[in-house]
Amino acid sequence: MTNRNSNHLDIKFKKMMEDYKEHKGSLIPALQTTQEVYGYLPKEAMEYISQVLEIPFSEVFGVATFYAQFRLQPRGKHVIKVCSGTACHVRGGPHILKEVEKQLHIKSGETTNDNKFSIEPVACLGACGLAPVMMIDEETFGRLTKERVHQILDSIE
């Protein structure tokens, strides 16, 4: 993840966005790439995308705020998603979310003060056979108990 202190977007990023001009329907992939680069969608980046892809800024903003995946604020180094699917719900998923919130002293949708963790809402992670589950970055953890949540959070650098 690049640290963005300046208001200027870097050249590499601009080049990546230019490439999207060639493809139809590339607004969402462009936003996804932006988020991969910066960890969120900086306003300047969205403005640049609007310019390059010739899509009104209002539409870029509309798409960015429609989908759950996109964030307009920076997030922590690790993103935790506690599954709120049906299988997890009936197997105690809400208690797992509470435990994560308690451990990190933040609520779902927030980021810890040290920017290490963010908790993000998610519908269903599709690992229902191991409910309750959560996902940290791209790794899925199943058969959770409060104790396991402790261990897992402690083990993350």
Added chain:
Amino acid sequence: MRSLKLLRNDLKEKYHSISKPRITIGMGTCGIAAGADKVKDALYHAVAEKGLDVDIEVTSCIGMCYKEVNVEVALPDYPPVVYGDITPARVTRMLEEHVVGNTPVLEWAEFQLENGKHTPYQDISSMESSDYYFHQTREVTSRCGRISPENIEEYLITDGYEGLEKVLMTQPQKVIDDIKASGLRGRGGGGFPTGLKWQFAHDAEGDKKYIVCNADEGDPGAFMDRSILEGDPHAVLEGMMIAGYAIGADEGYIYVRAEYPLAIKRLKRAIKQAKEYGLLGDHILESSFSFDIHIKVGAGAFVCGEETALLNSIEGKRGMPRLRPPFPAVKGLWGKPTNNNNVETYANVALIFRKGTEWYASIGTENSKGTKVFSLTGKIAKTGLAEVPMGTTLRQIIYDIGGGIQENKRFKAVQIGGPSGGCLPEDKLDIPVDYDSLIKVGAMMGSGGLVVMDEATCMVDVARYFLTFSQAESCGKCTPCREGTTRMLEILNRITSGEGEMEDIERLERLARVMKTTSLCGLGQTAPNPVLSTLRYFKDEYIAHIKDKRCPSGVCNHLLTYSIDAEKCIGCTACAKACPVNAITGTVKKTHEINPEICITCGACMEACHFDAVIRV
């Protein structure tokens, strides 16, 4: 046209027998979440330490989530044995006894894969006769957990792309007629006849047509599409190509959820390999048919599972449904005729052309043909995937395959079809599972997620859960869905917090009627189903919440009261310390008391107590 026959024969020769022991680890998302990575590391470590000459391979999920991590051990000239519940600590014994000593560890062995060539081991059942698989018919998922999903050769030797070869030698209209004759209906929810859908797209005028695969499996509780994508990605590609040939499309899109990173990785790899083998791209197998497939990664919106919302999302817009008509078959992606089916449907297509229309039509019921893959989750003893012929009863699926309820508790309901489906009680367990029977009892097939609920599940809370979901996921375009889900959720919140009134039941029913008849897309039209079905079968629970201000299952926090059992309390003060509102009084070594006026029923005392002295009613 180039035939794959020779290649397939060569490959069969190559894979015919193994020359040294082979250990295969089940590494689908579930397996990895259960620790398959650590088992793999432990295996590499132990194999190196012992200096064994062993191949270590990776496969996907075989469907026994309750037995993850699954590992298969195969020795030359012996049938492979599949183990369940393998942990890093069990690796050494498995290697020493089975690989070195050729004596499978019986207590961890789930079954063996008999192949007719080798003498089976004694005292291990075959897969077909094992508890979990005896009642299953694995067709669509036959390769899941059996082949490497990252190696196209293993797909080819299991007769992969044979359906495509046959199709390319037939007229497109004949292909559509065959799909019609097979009786295949869409596996994504509504159960629309696939052949008819293809016919519309085929007949539509257009210089350019598209194939779309809906892999936006958003139903909470369903994961069969993920398992197919992770375990048998080529089957989906093959099905899409056949559909493309039939309707006259040369380009396809797979719209897959961002929450499925492993599925995306395996799909990308499969597409690359198919291109290398001349099975995707220009002039497939040197025929006149060209087809290309792109992957579009979703950005997190349940409504994109609705086909027109999905098309908007592929086009880079907000995923909001379109007004119909025109239907996508006439005016779909970028205004061109488009055919959209889901993952399981395409996997069925490849199967139908490989094994034949008549064979396929012989499975299932009169109006629902073939098999259906269900995901068994919730309070069921054996969670996992189960594939059964259409028409199997829910009781057979839940009890004969799923082993009944966890901890021998009492069954209360099974939720089928996700947020669009309904909750069915015990007396509906004997209906055959097919599209039409489920609609009749107020549920629907949906994508096939079965969430089993026991006596500790509150049905009003379940309805509230689904409405919370639908309300959050409503795209906001049409008023009945946007406002209807919000109002319904408000009412359900009221009821579960003890502030409901009897008129609320009528209000819910009226709202449901309006939403069903006037919402723009399936999401709004079916969002009331969880409420209607729980009202239909579990009305007494609603009444208990409203009239008696009581939650019979002990779930709804606001309706519970906490007290302390004087006989069990030893006065340790743990509960008083845990109480966030200082509602608990008492001194050390004396019985404590909870003041119900102050208590916010958070349950912290109950968790803190080590002596089970806190009572909740």
